[in-house]
Amino acid sequence: MVSEAVTGVDGETASDPLGRGFWTVHQGDARQLADFLPRGAQQHGSEGAPFIQTTITSPPYANLVDYGAANQIGFGQSYQDYLAACRTVFEDVYRWTLDGGSLWLVADSLMTPNGRGTPSRLVPLPFDLAAEAAKVGWTLREVIVWRKDRTRPWSHPGKLRNGFEYVLFFVKSKSFKFNVDRLRETSSLKSWWVKYPERHNPWGMTPDNVWDIPIPVQGSWADSSLRHACPFPPELVRRMVALSSEEGDVVFDPFAGSGMVVATAESEGRRALGVELNPEYVEAFHQRVRPVLTRRSTAGSVKPVGLMTQRLLELRVLKYPKELAKQLLREGFTAAQLIGMIVDVESINWTPAQTGYASIICTVVVSEQLSEIERARLSKAVEDATSRAPLSRYGLRVSCSILPLTDILEDRDETSLAVYTKGRTWNASHVIPASALAGWLREQGSQSVVPIVSELQVNQSLEEYL
Ligand SMILES: C[S@@+](CC[C@H](N)C(=O)[O-])C[C@H]1O[C@@H](n2cnc3c(N)ncnc32)[C@H](O)[C@@H]1O
Structure with missing residues (x-):
């Protein structure tokens, strides 16, 4: 028989001060x-x-x-x-x-x-x-x-x-x-x-x-x-x-x-x-x-996000515009036309979620010299590149836009922006005030690598990940 002698069934027992009754x-x-x-x-x-x-x-x-x-x-x-x-x-x-x-x-x-x-x-x-x-x-x-x-x-x-x-x-x-x-x-x-x-x-x-x-x-x-x-x-x-x-x-x-x-x-x-x-x-x-x-109960406690998880999410977000720029250069656009890629983070899911890893806004900054026709072709190329692999497999929700350099607002708040100029999205080259972005991009002029700009600052050498 399953007896009730030791624990009692319906009420509290002396050894069960929390009154979990039957659940014991x-x-x-x-x-x-x-x-x-x-x-x-x-x-x-x-x-x-x-x-x-x-x-x-x-x-x-x-x-x-x-x-x-x-x-x-x-x-x-x-x-x-x-x-x-x-x-x-x-x-x-x-x-x-x-x-x-x-x-x-x-x-x-x-x-x-x-x-x-x-x-x-x-x-x-x-x-x-x-x-x-x-x-x-x-x-x-x-x-x-x-x-x-x-x-x-x-x-x-x-x-x-x-x-x-x-x-x-x-x-x-x-x-x-x-x-x-x-x-x-x-x-x-x-x-x-x-x-x-x-x-x-x-x-x-x-x-x-x-x-x-x-x-x-x-x-x-x-x-x-x-x-x-x-x-x-x-x-x-x-x-x-x-x-x-x-x-x-x-x-x-x-x-x-x-x-x-x-x-x-x-x-x-x-x-x-x-x-x-x-x-x-x-x-x-x-x-x-x-x-x-x-x-020792851990129920309800939130597991801290590990550094590796944090880095991988940030690196994934930063690599997305780099990959997009690569695809666009492949389509025949030049680095003189693609002045920079800005990636703004709307939200990042630090822990598993159905909605993917992050939600981002990707802005392709283009030269003011880009003709209407070229701009329409670029728009189509962005749409194509983002809807096929590898970009479609990044697990990010992305909204993309094209912005002439002259339209960059100087009124971004006081934040700092990291710029990645050497194709290394794990190691920021400089940090600049957001208000200086348009001037900085103009000064850069034509580079073989399209700079990536983001509020995310990742600045670690590879050795630090070992
Ligand atoms: C391998 S031990 C389980 C140990 C348990 N996992 C723990 O963390 O302590 C198997 C248990 O089954 C119990 N057992 C043996 N015959 C049983 C029966 N007829 N009804 C209920 N429990 C029985 C034994 O007393 C023993 O405690």
Whole structure:
């Protein structure tokens, strides 16, 4: 039975001063989910209908680990009975998971003991569990390698030290939530991207499927029963939660152990629910895990924009007019006709957004000598160049105009403008007052490189990006 003895269900408990009531770790048997989860739906307000967005769990480690509670799944069971018990859990979870929902299983392989004359054999436990999950409807979408710095003591002659666990990701339907933008990162970029910012997503690369996440050092959870539960590192849970759910969604763990999934999901603003057989672990969740993770809560905090993201966005904006000038010169316009390119930034999306990287105004400053006919041809050339690759792939919203040098307003406010004259849009040549722009462009006269002018001042040598 999933009992209410330890945590209470409907009201606050002494160990739950925030009054999260039902949304907590419950002491009980995951084989009874068919009785328990309908109550979850009721508490959620979706009576009789699915309510779980994602389930994140590591099932017991087959017969290998005794988690210290009678009637546990795994320890003392045959492998077949163990798999069948896990299947029942996966089936109940499937029934109560929303259509766009998912299931994460974290598991490790194991070795059979040596037989008489036969070598011990590696049992692909994660994939046996995956087969059970598939039998009840789950679709396997992704396998992630969680590389840990340390693992449980493991000594097998003729075997390499085991340095990772599997993280399997299953979905219920095609419309599953998977928000990769939340895990993008830029730390692995090298300097040469500076010259080709348009080739890289400034918000960061799509995360890969090998995750290096150390397990917290022994001392961080002084409670020995906690250590025995093999608690997940919060960062591992945070990634799964971020990828597959939104704030307010329900995150579930049927083998909650120390409740690391529940506490981390809660600290990320989700409604979290867990079931755990061993009352000591449930108590550890209330006394130690939840209070610590609640203190560390990052929900709602805004991640600072990394320098690399900032630079890549600026460089992309600055390279756009440079590329446009290149295309126009290719069409037969001369540097004497194209006096300069001004790029004004309307807005930049420093964090992932549907509206592209930035919104800019690109002004082609032309000689007053340009005839009406030439101007019409230029206008067409600008339209063509901006609507085809490479410019159409910059991910910028651009409005372009052509402006004779004589029409440059001298009344730009007191801002400074950076000018890029050597074709290097990562390194400004000068900074001038905006009011001096027309005079400065006139003085420049005909140059082989069309100067780029912008309020964005990027002034770094390539070495600084290394
Ligand atoms: C691998 S541990 C999970 C550790 C957890 N991920 C954490 O962060 O602490 C598996 C857990 O399943 C629990 N368990 C075993 N049989 C169970 C059952 N029938 N119902 C609920 N929990 C059970 C064990 O007590 C153990 O805590």
